[in-house]
Amino acid sequence: MGGFGSGRRGGRFCTDDLRPLDVRKINRDGLLTPGRRFNWQWTCNDEVTGTISLRVETGRVLLNYRSQNTSFNGGEWETMNYPVSLDWTDCGFGGQRVWWRCPAVGCGRRVAVLYGGRVFACRECHRLAYRSQREAFDDRATRRADKLRDRLGWEPGILNGTGWKPKGMHWRTFERLHRKHDANVETALAGMAAKLGILTGQLKDFDF
Incomplete structure (x- = not known):
């Protein structure tokens, strides 16, 4: 122990x-x-x-x-x-x-x-x-997006797309959470792209 x-x-x-x-x-x-x-x-x-x-x-x-x-x-x-x-x-x-x-x-x-x-x-x-203070900004955004996905009843994982409005949830609430989710996903993907060496609008050249 x-x-x-x-x-x-x-x-x-x-x-x-x-x-x-x-x-x-x-x-x-x-x-x-x-x-x-x-x-x-x-x-x-x-x-x-x-x-x-x-x-x-x-x-x-x-x-x-x-x-x-x-x-x-x-x-x-x-x-x-x-x-x-x-x-x-x-x-x-x-x-x-x-x-x-x-x-x-x-x-x-x-x-x-x-x-x-x-x-x-x-x-x-x-x-x-x-x-959370030791998380990279994109990891934190991924965690926040997944938390929102759980609240919305969507499949876990930011690469799995978005789902429908949960039954009983007001449209205004759904749209607000959807926007927050999308903003966090955008931040997370930007961080992933930076880690993988992907530049905006193009890929780096790879030697094979």
Whole structure:
């Protein structure tokens, strides 16, 4: 099982590279009761890839897990055990929302998600980018077009042409989504053409 702090070396990580600990999900599962102890797991393809033990106290949660220290001691494993403070804010329509207070030294940001490196900390402290920030413009356009195709009920894949208006959708909505789809497809195809060395209106000469 991969440990916290182990994994890819070099380059900037993004939020998908580290295990998220989302206090909103924990709260929705009714686990933020003082005195409660439980394990939180991460899975991939139905296999457990990581586990952390949590103990809830008043106003904070104690984290306990094993982490591989890649900076010292030749990558030896160490036991991590430290508290993370909780904070609650009022919602506009009643009720309260729970937050972590980032435990990294000098931080204390109010966040919903902590990311598990050697220490669970906020995105800013880990200097994490979102996956979309690392996408090329044409890849991002392709993803957006496919998302629109899914909403329109069309076959996945921007090379599969367009489909009909979904039943029950207003024509104005359909036309707006259609235009957004076509604009993203145009951007995606332009990026593909650039990658393949295709110039506007002509092909480069190839030597055979």
